[in-house]
Amino acid sequence: MPPADTYWEDLRALALSSGLHSVAVTSADPLQRAREQIENRLERNLVNGMQFTFRNPVRSTTPTMSVEGAKSIIVAARSYDVRDAPDDDALGKYPARVARYVWHDHNAALKKSLEIVKKRLKADGHRAVVFADDNSVVDREVAWRSGLGWFGKNANILLPGVGSYFVLGCIVTTVELPVGAPLDDGCGPCVRCLSSCPTDAIVSPGVIDSHRCLSWLLQKPGVFPREYRVALADRIYGCDECQSTCPPTQRSSVTGEVPVAITSRHRRHIDVVWMLSAADKELLDACDPWYIHERNPLWLRRNALIILGNIGDPDDADVRRALEAMLRSNEPVLRAHAVWACARLGLTHLLSGFDTDPDDMVRAEFAHLPTCRDDL
Secondary structure (H helix, E strand, C coil), rough: CCCCHHHHHHHHHHHHHHHCCCCEEEEECCCCHHCCCCCCHHHHHCCCCCCCCCCCHHCCHHHHHHCCCCCCEEEEEEEECCCCCCCCCCCCCCEEEEEEECCCHHHHHHHHHHHHCCCCCHHHHCCCCEEEEHHHHHHHHHHHHHHHCEECCCCCCCCCCCCEEEEEEEEEEEECCCCCCCCCCCCCCCCCHHHHHHHEEEEECCCEECCCCHHHHHHCCCCCHHHHHHHHCCCEEEHHHHHHCHHHHHHCCCCCCCCCCCCCCCCCEEEEEHHHCHHHHHHHHCCCCHHHHHCCCCHHHHHHHHHHHHHEEEEEEEEHHHHHHHHHHHHHHHHHHHHHHHEEEEEHHHHHHHCCCCCCCHHHHHHCCCCCCCCC
8 A cells, every 4th residue: 555645646636637626635534513503504494494414414424424434535526617618509588597507417427537536446445435416425514624625605615716616526435545624714805795695695604594595495395485586587496696706716717528428418598488388207307417306397387487477578478378377287386376477477367266266375376466577
C-alpha cells in the first residue's frame, strides 16, 4: 500500500480524469454540526414535510451506519452549467422553465464518474460505496468539512472561484486518506441571494424555510399555497434565482459537459398546455429524472395549471380547452387549481356551479378566487 498522500493523489487524478471537476476528503466521523442543524430546523418547523436527510437525521449524519468501518469520505463536484447548450427543439406556445440542474441527468453522470473511483478502491482491497442524490449522507456538510467549498447564504456549497452550479456526491470508504479543512466564508457582506428569492424563503443566512421555497413547493403533494402561486411565475421544476444572482457563480462558473453517454435529452422548457393533455406515461417520460411524488403525474399537472394561470392567453382556444378539461377532472386537486387559473385569466364564466362542488378543496378555491392578471 503506497503512502496515504500518494494514494490520494492517484485517486484524485483518476477522479478528475473521469469527468469530476473537484474532489476533496474528510473523515467518516459523525457529522455532528449537520445533525444539530437538522434538529434545529425540525424544531423551528422549517422543514414542511421534506424527507430526504431529514427523515433519519442520525443515519444521514453517521457515515459508518452506511459503511461499517468507514474511515474517509471522498466528496466530488460535477458542473451542471451547460450554458451554451441549444434550446429545446419545440418550446410550444406556453413554455415553463426547468431548473438548470435537471436540463440533463447530471446526477447519473456524477455517479458514473464516482463508480470509476470506487472500482479502483475495491480493486485495492477497500470497501467503498457511492452516494449521490441520496438521503444516507448530508453531502453538502461533507463538502464543507472537506474544504471542497463553503456554505453560501443561500445554503448552497460554493466552490472557490467557480460558484455553486455543481451536483455533489461522495464515496464512503474504509481506507484512511489525508483530510482537508473547512474554508473561510467567501461571501463576505454580499446578500444578493437573500433579496433575490421570490418568496423570501431564505429567512437568515444559510437557513431556508421550506414553507416558502418554490423548489420544494413544486415537489410537495397537496394544494400549492395560494400566497406563492403568482411568485411561481413560469417555473415548472426548481428555482435558480438565488444562484443566478450570486456574483461568484455568475462571474466564474465552470462550464460543464452535456452527459451524452447518459442521455441525449435536453430540456430547458416544457409546454404546460401539452402537460395537461399528455398521457401519463408520456408525461412522466418527458419529465424524467425529476423528483415527482410517488411518480404521480397529478402533481406535474397541478403545477402546470398554476403556470397557465400566470402566462396563458385567455383568448387562446387551446388554453380554454385545457382548462375546461381540468375543471371536469375526477381529481379534486386539479379542479381546484383549474378554478384558480380560470380566475387569474378572467375566465370566471367557466366556474358556474363550483361553489357547490362535492369537494371541500374545490369549494375553498372558489371562495378565494384571485383577481384577474394585471396584464389582461
